[in-house]
Each structure stands twice: as C-alpha cells, then as structure tokens.
Amino acid sequence: DSLECLAHPMKDLSVDDVSTLYPQVGPYFSDGHRRVDYVLAYHIQKSVNIRRRSSRFSDNNFIQGLRRSLSMRSSRAPLQPKEDPEIAAQEQRTNYHEDDKRFRREEFEENLLETGLELERDERCKIPGIGFLKIHAPWNVLCQEAELMKLKMPTKKVLHPTTVAKIRLFIHKVTAPLHPKVDANRQDSIKSLSHPFSREKQHLYSVFYKYQPIGLIRKYFGEKVGLYFAWLGVYTQMLIPAAIVGVIVFLYGCATVDDNIPSMEICDSRNNITMCPLCDRACSYWKLVTACGTARASHLFDNPATVFFSIFMALWAVLFMEHWKRRQMRLNYIWDLTGLGEEEKVRHQDGSLFDLRTTTCTSCLYVQGEKVKLTCTDRLPAYLTTVMMMCFLILVTFAIVFGVILYRISIKAALHVSTYPTARSNIRATVKTTAAIINLIIIIILDEIYAAIARFLTNLEVPKTDKSFEERLIFKTFILKFVNAFTPIVYLAFFRGRLVGRPGNYLYVVGSYRMEECAHAGCLMELCIQLCITMLGKQLIQNNLFEIGIPKLKKLLRKRKSELDCKEEEELSKTLQRHEKDHLLGPFNSLNPEYMEMIIQFGMVTLFVASFPLAPLFALLNNIIEIRLDAKKFIMELRRPIAARAKDIGIWYNLLRGLSKVAVIVNAFVISFTSDFIPRLVYQYMYSPDGTMHGFVNHTLSYFNVSDFQPNTDPLQPMHLGYKVEICRYKDYREPPWSSTPYELSKEFWAILAARLAFVIVFQNVVMLMSDFVDWLIPDIPKDISLQIHKEKILMVELFMKEEQVKRLAARDHHYQDNCTLPLSVPQSPPQARSRPISHTNCC
C-alpha cells in the first residue's frame, strides 16, 4: 500500500513536432489544443473496482508544488490559498476510511476545477495500475497567479545598453566558442511562458569546456536548481586559479627538494646518527639515513611555500564567497528577483502559518481527528533523543577511528615480528595504504547510515515548516558527515605522534601497544596520503557508483516492478506517451545530497590545504565531471522536479562561511604544529650558530641512554647495526640524560611552543583581518547591476512625475478637498509601470 504520489510536471522533448503529427499522442489534451502543464499520477487497483490510492499527503503536497510551478518564471514563494488547510482537514478526517478515497479524490478534483484549472483523465494508459490526471492551466489562471505572486514581467521598453554593457557584449563575442550553441538570449515574449523548451536537453549535456546555459536551466527546472548549477559553476571556476597556484606550490617543493638542508643532512650517511627502536622488543636501533626517502618526500608538502599557499587559500575562500554573492545578485537581477526583499526573508524565518509540513507529519498526534499543536513539553523528548543520538554517533565515529589506529598498531607489530624480509621492508607502505582504504570504506558506509539517521531524527522532531525541516536535516547531516570525514584527518594532523611518550616511558594503549609515532619528518606525509585517498576515493565512488550507478539500478528495478516483459517494453517505449515515459524515471528528491558533497569537498580544499596543495586540483577535476553528470542525471534519470523559487542558496551559504572561518584556524595549527616550519624558523634565528639550517636535524633529536629502558622493552637484537649502542636519539625536545633533570622538556621545547602559539595568533588575526578587508573592499552588488536598478527606478519616477504634473494641472481648477483618500495602489515594479500607463483616476 505505497502511498507514493507521482505528480510531476511534464518533461518537454521535441513535443512540437510530435504534437503536430499525432495530435493525441503529444502532451496535449485530446482536443490537440490545450497543453498538458502538469500530470498527476495515482495508483489504481487492477481490479475493476477503481479504488484509488492517491494519498492525501501527496495531493496536498502536489497543490503546493503546482502553485509553485504554475508559472515557470520568477515569482514570490507560493502563498497557500486558504482552501488548502480545509482540504487537508477534510482529508484528515477521512484518513481512516479507506472506502471513500475515491470520494476524496473527486472532491480534490472539484477543488482543482474551482481554482480554474482544466482536467482530463487518462486511465486507458499502457502502464497498468497507474491512472493519470492531466491538468491544463488556462491563461487567465496563470495571469491570476502571476498577479498574486507579483511576478515581474519583461516589458517592451528596452534599456539602451551602457558602455559597460557594450564591453560585456564584446567579451561575450570573444568567448563565443565557449558558449553552448543554445538560443539562450532569444527575447521571450510574455506568451512564451507556456512554450515548450525542447532544445536545452541535448545542450545541457554539452561538452565540459563550455559555459552552462544557466538561463535555460532556470527556465526548465526553476530558480532553485538554477542557483545550484550557477553556484557549482562559480565554485568550479574559482577552483581553477587555486588549482594552478597549488600545482605551482607543489612544483616549487619538487624543485627545491635537493636544496633542502635538513633532508640533505638526513640523507648524508656521514652523519652517523643512531635512532632509538620504533617498537618494543622486536624492533632494534636504526640509522637515520634510512628515513632519507620520507624526508625528501615530506619536503614536497612541507616547505615555506605552503605557508603562503594557506594564506592564499584563506583569501581565496573569501573571494569565492564574495564572487558568489555578486553572481547571485546578478542572477537575481536577470531573473527579476530583486523585488523579493526583506519581507520574503521574514516570511521564511517565522513558522509560516500555512506552510505546515504534511508530508512528514507521520508522528503528529490526531486526537479525535483534530490536529493538536505540539508544546515544548511534547517536543522535549525528541530534542533530547536528537542530542543524545548525535553525541552517540560522534562517539561511534571516534571509536571507529580509534579502531583503525589499533589495527595499524597491531598489524605493524605483527609484521615486525614476521620473519619474511620482503614483508618487513614494505611494512610502512602496506599499513598506511590499507588503513587509509579501510578508513575510506568506513566513511562511505557511515555516510549513508548517518544520512538515514539524520532524516529519522528530524522526523521525530516534527518541525513546523518545510524550510525548518530542511534546515534541521541539513544541519544534522552536515555535522555527522563532517565529523565522519574529518576525524581521521584531524587525528593524523594534530594527535598522531604527540601522545607517544618518550623512550623509557612510552605510552601504552590496550595492554601493550605503543601509540603510533610519525615518520621522522613529521606526520605531514601521512596526512597527505590520507587526504589524497579520501578525496579521490570518496569522489570516485560516491560520484560514479552512488550518483550514476544506483539511480540506474533503481530505474531498472522500477521497470521490473511495473510488470512489463522485456519484449513488450521495447514495443511500448515507442508508443508510450511522454508522461508515461516520465513516470518510469526516478523521483527527484532534493538538491541537498549534491550540495552536501560539494561542501565536504570545500572543507577538504580549504581546511587542510596547508598540508596538501594539490587538493584544489583534485576538486577541480572532480567538479568538471560532476557538473555534467548532475545535469545529465537531472534530465535523463529523474522526473522533472517541481520548479521552486529561491533567491539564494540558503543555509549552505552559512555553512560555507563557517567552514572558511574554521579553515583559518585549522590551517594556522597545521602550519605551526604539524609541519616543521616553526622549529626550522626558531632554529635558524635563535639557535643556529651560523644562521643557516645546518645542524637542524641534530638539534631536533634528544639523547637517550639505553640503560634507562624499562625492563623487557629493550631490543632483542641490540647488535643489529653491528656495534654496541649506548646513546640513541629520538625526535623530541628533552633534556639529555646527563642534565640535572634528565628527559624533562627542555627550554627549547617551551621556546618553540611559544613560537608556534604566537604564529597561530598572528596568522589567525592577520588572515581574518585581510579577509574582512577583502570582504569590505568588494561591493556585494556589482556596480553595473546597481546602476541598472537605480536607472530603472529613476525612469519610473520620471514617468510618475509626468503623470502627476498632468493630473495636477487638471486638478488645479477643481480645488481638492482636504480629506480626499490617497491614491494608494502604487505599481510595484518599474518595468510594469513603464509598459502600460498607470490609470489612476483622480483621487477625489
């Protein structure tokens, strides 16, 4: 008894031609005249007794959607007509009487008819069990809705292009090869409102180096989807410079690897430095020169250029936000949304009275058929559950990460004991890679589970409005996914290698496992590997498998479900009408998963960019594919979504802002604590005898007297290196065994710690100041747009003044009375005012 509603607007695919050839096949009513604007589908039992299962939820939801997309052009958020709650109430009352579902459906249809819509039933369709109700919205209904929503319409009066506009036109011509060959700039008259847009389909799916036909996307899918693609476009575009600079930084690291004194010193076999064993008993002393490869590799990601790069990326993030704000403003202007101002915001912020969520009201209380308003006390348990559950899930994530750490430690220990020399030589690489892959798999699995849990928890809370439902769901999902994706990375960046203890006094977990140490040159290298695998793997698997593979699978299954044999199907597919074909596509859920994926990626790009300058490049490559895949998916795989208007990208913008703020502090910590940047600086300017980096490696290593090993932790093979070791070295700043306070943290440790912390403060505040400055420098509204808006306003005032003058001259003889009523119905939008003379009669 699935009460799924299958309402969706028509997909338009070359219907013009079809309808002229076969008038009754195309998306027209059987008279071949009235266009089908909307199709409502419902389940019918295959028995002759036509007992329809169209659910009240979906019907009610449908009327919202219908209103929204009645006119595809920009307009205010749909205001629910007062009939709706009545319908809902009526329907609620009859909820438990399955028998009169038909009655309810008929009443619903009557209501539709009453609002002026024209209906046509189509139950002779080729998909058994499904009935279709075609809806045609006549011109006067569209007019009425447009008026109610205060649509802004293009008028005949065209503004003369300014110089700036001319320059733009020139740029447009120069970049012409990059534009898709779609007739996007065609002047649409008002009548084109209900024209089919048959051409964008093939072009949206055009080649990757062309601009997106945003205008057409918006016309076909509505503003919300249009904004998503515009945002994705801006993001991808902004990634290009970031990727280029990132590659340059990486290449700088490659080029300077041979000039790097610390790694030269490590690789110099004449510096005969004996290091303390890396594990108890099984491991023995080792020579620092064996860490040569890692040290050289680390330099690729840990060089002065990364500091510059993370400042650059912090400013890049601000620039991106600013650029998007301007782009959004421009789109708002082009799409005539500038009128949607503060009032709209107000409406969204409060719990809009009639926007009561009905689709998720499964947990509402219906006492005697009356809906009871939930009080704070009613909501408290749900909120508590949410908080507890969220904390629990975050703890689960931590536990899993800790499990992976244990896996690494134990495997390493096991491999060390193993007698196969080949296994031992590849120990590090094997462990690192398998652990990262395990992490990745867990992240992907948990992502799906967490998304489901977040939805369940939000349902429990019974939010008042659709908007609040969406925001809460996004917020929860974001926190869970973010924690899930970033916990292993944060561990690697800030905790690994710091909780090790020291030789003779190691920290042990779960019995006798020593905590992991980093490679000699810091953990940056491993952080890189982890980031690389997470980014690449997540994107490849989630994009290709989940976004493309699974919808295809679902579609296949759905086709199976509709009980058509393969042979019949092929035949049918040729004769199936448009709306019947559409019915076989997957339903459009929401844009949230697409946004979420991008936000997490944005996090990867900005948060740990100090440790992985290639992140923007990877993101760029992914996004170039992503845009087109998303476009293809929306057009080919899913039903056409109900057009929704939106002025901005909502909560996502706040999340982006939050991330770019957090990124500053995270990068400050990565540079000062994870990389060796600060110790190098301090050494060079405070301790180096000759002002160079010579001797840095020696300075970072403390001394350990092997006689101070705790019992049963000294190496089994002390003579592994061929000579007796008395003093071994380890990476830390501690007093030597011969000082008065052996193995205590040394003065150098505190000095370097102070320097690290000072760097964090300076970096954070300088970057924040610079960000605020950039934010202040760039106006939110592009100059040409604000000028344009201003000009339109002046034109309107001029018109108004002229009329007033005429009126005044006429009225001067009449002698107005003092208490005449004001002519108050001022036209709202300038273009309208210009299009038709305002016909105010004299006010007395």
Next chain:
Amino acid sequence: DSLECLAHPMKDLSVDDVSTLYPQVGPYFSDGHRRVDYVLAYHIQKSVNIRRRSSRFSDNNFIQGLRRSLSMRSSRAPLQPKEDPEIAAQEQRTNYHEDDKRFRREEFEENLLETGLELERDERCKIPGIGFLKIHAPWNVLCQEAELMKLKMPTKKVLHPTTVAKIRLFIHKVTAPLHPKVDANRQDSIKSLSHPFSREKQHLYSVFYKYQPIGLIRKYFGEKVGLYFAWLGVYTQMLIPAAIVGVIVFLYGCATVDDNIPSMEICDSRNNITMCPLCDRACSYWKLVTACGTARASHLFDNPATVFFSIFMALWAVLFMEHWKRRQMRLNYIWDLTGLGEEEKVRHQDGSLFDLRTTTCTSCLYVQGEKVKLTCTDRLPAYLTTVMMMCFLILVTFAIVFGVILYRISIKAALHVSTYPTARSNIRATVKTTAAIINLIIIIILDEIYAAIARFLTNLEVPKTDKSFEERLIFKTFILKFVNAFTPIVYLAFFRGRLVGRPGNYLYVVGSYRMEECAHAGCLMELCIQLCITMLGKQLIQNNLFEIGIPKLKKLLRKRKSELDCKEEEELSKTLQRHEKDHLLGPFNSLNPEYMEMIIQFGMVTLFVASFPLAPLFALLNNIIEIRLDAKKFIMELRRPIAARAKDIGIWYNLLRGLSKVAVIVNAFVISFTSDFIPRLVYQYMYSPDGTMHGFVNHTLSYFNVSDFQPNTDPLQPMHLGYKVEICRYKDYREPPWSSTPYELSKEFWAILAARLAFVIVFQNVVMLMSDFVDWLIPDIPKDISLQIHKEKILMVELFMKEEQVKRLAARDHHYQDNCTLPLSVPQSPPQARSRPISHTNCC
C-alpha cells in the same frame, strides 16, 4: 560673503493658542488659514538694493531637505525630481554673475510654485538683513509626495491584539510610572500630519528615570534622530546589567583582598626581600614590603573575577548588538518602514546619480561653466594626501604619547634627585596623576583638531554623494579619534614595563633615561588610573563644556552679531515671530559627534574592561545625563533639523561590530599579558610544591649580583637599607647569576609565555564561538513582529483571493482571450490593500 542657508522647518511651540489669538503672529500665512510648513531664510543687504545672498548650494540642498520632510511620516529616501539638476545646472552657469542672484532666486521660487507649493514673502521682519520665505505645502502636494515615496499609512482596520500583545499591555501598565506623561499612543488620523506637536517639548526634557517618548521624537525630528535616541536608550539600558556585574566584580576584589596570598606575602615584613634600585645612581635598594599598598590595590582589578567579567562583557557586546537589531526591527515595524527593503540599500550603495553633493563641491572644477567629472587620476592626489596625512597624524599621536612618557621619566628622575623628603614620598602618585591629566588635555585638544582635519581631507576627496561624504568623514574621524584616545592606554597595557631590559643591562632612551618600569604587581593599576581619568575627564569636559557651554556661547555671539541691543532684544523677544526666534538658534549640523562620542565610550567599556570593571558604571552614569542633555540641546539650543528618514544607524553599526570583535582579542591580551593571571595559574599547577600560591612572589623574582652593575649605574647610597647588599631581586624570569647562562631568559619564562599565548588562542576562539552562537540563537526579528507581518500578508492574500474568485466567476462566461494584458498594478502594502477594496477592472 557667507553663503549660509538658513532653511529650517518650523519649531512648534503652542502655536495653536497663539494663532487663534493673533492670527498674523503665529506660523500661519497672513490669511491665518494656511499653515507655514517650512521657512526659507536668506541674507539681504541692508541697503535698499535688495541683493540677496541666498546661495545656490543651500537652495539646492534645501529642496532635498524639503522633500525629505514634506511629510514627517516614514517614507522612502527622497527621490530627486528631474527638475533639480536642471536648476543646479542653470545656477552653476550663473555662479559668477553676482548681479542676477535675484533673478536666480525668483526662478527658484517659480520652480517651487510649479511643484505646487504656496509661498509668502516676509521681508518686514524684525531681524535686519534677513528675509524669510514662508512655504505652505497644500494637501494635494503632500498626497502626491506620499504616493511617490510609497508611504505606508495607518488604516482603519485594527488588528486584534494577540495574547503576547495583551501581556505587553499589562507590562506597560505595570511600568506606567516610568513612562513620560505624554499622549504618545493617541491615534493620529492621517490629518494629524500637519498638526502641531506642541507638547513633547517639555516632556522630552522630563526626568531621567522615565522612558523616552521615542515615537514623539521621531515625529518631531524624523527617523534618523529618532533612531539615535532609541539607540542611545538601548545602549544605556544595556549598560545597567554590565554596570551591576562590574560593581560586583569590583566588590569581589575588595572582599578577597585580605585572602590574597601574593599580596599577603609582599606585605609580610618577615619575607626580607631586597629589590634592585628603580633608577640609576639616585635610587637605592628597596624592600619589597614597601610595595604592599600597590599590591593590595592591584588585587582589586587583577583577580580571577576579571577573567569572568571580560568574557561576560564580550558576550554582553554581542547581546547588545542583537538587542539593538531587534529593537530596530521593531521600530521599523511600528514606524512602517518594513517596506524599505533591499532596493533602498542598493540605492544607497551605488553612487546615486542625482544625489550629487553640492554643499561641498567647493573643489569641483568648473570649466566653461560645465561641471567636469573627476577621473581616477584627478582623485589620486587627494587620496594620496589623505593617506599621507592620516599616517602623519597617527605618528604625531605616537610622538605625543612618547613625549608624555619622557615627561614621566624625567620628572621622576628629577624628583628622585630632589632632597625634599615629602616630594620623594609622593613621587609616584604625583607623576602618575599629572601625566594622566596631561594626556587627557592633549587628547581633548587633538580631538578637535583632528575632526577639522578629517573634514578638510574629506572635502579634498570630493566624494560623489552625501552618503559617501558622511561615511568617509566618519571613518577618518573615527580612526584619528580612536588612535588618539587609545594610544596611551595601549602603551600602558602592553608596552610599559616590557622594554626595560634587566639590571646591569637596562634599555636607555634619549641619552640616559631608563625606560619606565611597572609597579611590582604589574601595570594594571596605572592602566586603571589612566582609564578612569580619561573616561571621567573626557566625558565631563566634552559633555558639559563642549556640548552645552560652547553652543550657548555661540548663541550669545550670534545674537550680538545680529546687532540688537540688550534692551531692544528683550522687548523684541516678546513680539518676535516663531520663525524669527528660531533663526537665532544654532544650526543643526549632524548626529555624528554624538555618535562618535558614544562609540569611543563603547570602546572604553569593552576594549579594556578586563582591567577596569567599573568602566560600564561610569559610562552608565554619563549616559543617563547625556540622553537628556542631548534632547535638551536638540530642542532648545538648535534649530529644528530637517527630518531625514533612515532604516538603521548605518556605518555606526559596523563600527560597533568591529569594536566588539577587536575587544575580544584585546581583552585576551590584557588578561594574559598585563595581569598576573597566567603566571599565577602556571605557578599553582606547575611549580608550586604544595599546590597553593605560597612562594609565588619569590618565584617571580630573579636574582641579580650587584657586582654585575655597569659602571656608574650602581646606587650612590648602597648602604641605604642599613646593610650591605650582595644579591638584589628584580621582577622577571631569568637565570640566576650562578647558572651556566646567567641572566638569560629561563625555562619558566618560556613556559609561562607559551601558557599566555595558549590562553589568548583559547580565549579568543571560545569567546568568538560563543558570540557566534548567541548571534545565531537570537533571531534578528522579534517573533511577535514577524508573526504580525506575516498575518498582515495573509490577510491581504485572503482579500485578494476573494476578489479573484468573484472576478473569475463573472469571467467564466466571457471566455478570456489568450493574449489579454495582465492586471499588473498590484497594491504594495497590505494595510492599504485592506483599507480600500482594490478596484481592478477585468483585464480584457
């Protein structure tokens, strides 16, 4: 040849009664019927040749103002009619022909007449040299302007009060004694627009504990002034809890002064600690016990409660901003400004085309009478001058502060040498107090000079619009005044006592002066004194002397200038008409000085609150007086300002936000570096043998071997204390003389430095996070207001839907044609829509 324009709206003072008694004396035209809405004053030469000096600038400016205040109620920012630029252009052409000034004035008057205004000339007035032009705006002109500005008018339909409103009403009743006895809630019909508001005068100047009659202030002065008083009211109100908590924190300090172990140890004469001399040669060794008083006093301001208090104040600042935002929104709703949305903002951000500043266009280029648009190259010199000048002035401020330091050092040295024992005992107090007073005087003098320079520099830049002029001026003035007020305080808080060097290796400035040290318990005490004197002195002098005294003086001088003898004056003052009396008052310049004063005070309250918890109390006391003094000044001392509409307090809000952000980091540094909070914590948890504060004083003092004094710096009287000193102590963390690296910074120094820096990071980020959380938690728009707005909208939609239904039913028979034009002139504001049925005719 002062071209000052004296246009100002009428002051209303019990004119009703007067006009009925003496019809031709009151502010009515000579027919005793038409009200004088506006008076334009101009200079006429006393010779018979009536050559008027009314300037084109002021005339042009006047028409702006006139438009603004034509209707006192809320409305959009004035849109310049297209006539204005023409007038300006014509007038510019005739700028150099003094002869036809009269012609120009007459043309101007003709233009006024053309816009429908009615004029009456009054040159038989009692003040010689001044001509008055009375203006009456007839009802139809007001109607027209109201329509053009899309004024929202109250309608007959009253919303039923909700429960919340009822509670509010109850609260209102309870707090009734606190409300001024003004009939503020009187329902004004539309006609009251031009009624005199004669009663608020005496009540605005009512007692301090009553609420301000904001509604009346706004009616009389316009929204801009109304918002200022509302803002000041909110600020003062919010200062009450801050002052209370501040006093509690101070009292906590007083109560715990006897339990404070460090000051007990200092005051304990058994701890026989010999300190190194405080100056070269003249000073000798001293006993720590003599610093007992200072140590005890320091505890008042340097105790754990101050940490809590500065966190509290950071959140307080956020709460204040939020509270103001909500109050502003509420006022916007009550004053019907909610419609003024984004578009208005757009208009303000761009360089509005017709808002060309003319009052300051003294540096515009007029080539052949044509105004030349300034290019970037033209503007560059002015910008460069500004930047250079600002830098120079900031350097001057620094130099002056350094001069005061030198004064302190040299006086101290001189007094030390002096042989009078009484002088020597009072050395510290004398020096501190005189230095602070000198600082104060310099600050006040420079404030005035800098304000003038900022205005001059902004004039040089020739900004495009009034708004941009104001913003640039405010920005410059703010920077200069801020630097001026805070440089001495910042020096005291962060630099004093840190650049001293150490015994045997002191830092010398200007030859042989040693840099200042702090008293033993840190510089916090001196910071307090400085803050106290600056706040009290600045407020007392600037408020009373400058704000009250100088305007009075100016008024006196102006009366002198108008060449009236004292005796005549008294006689005249009885017979003078209202507008003639008003003419004798000072002109209203702008609100900026008032705001600036408050912002600097806000800076004092939030920036260094960690060191001076009584600051909010002082600010509160000042503001309670300030509000009423400002009100009195605006009503009694100044001409009634031209009413200006405003939706918010503009750039001041951004400055407040900036200050409250800076406050977080400044307070973090004050707590961690200026106070001894962190060293105490570190001692207690890292070094203390028994976990208490015992031994802390000893721990903070380093050892110095007197044999290490540089030649000629050792004390002249080494036996001053009665015994031979070999080792003296000084406050620093350095190695003792017997270590391997004597007098180098010790490990403790670095550990404490790291702790201080870590505290700054933690404090800054925690407080910022909490602030953001509070910001997010509190909705910007009060719940009841947003509900109200929403309800109004729904009522409008209901009405609309009803009408549409009627229309549709009627039209169903007609069969609409497909290409009918849309009935597009939708009424904008819900109340209007409700007040009169919308009379759309059928669209075909």
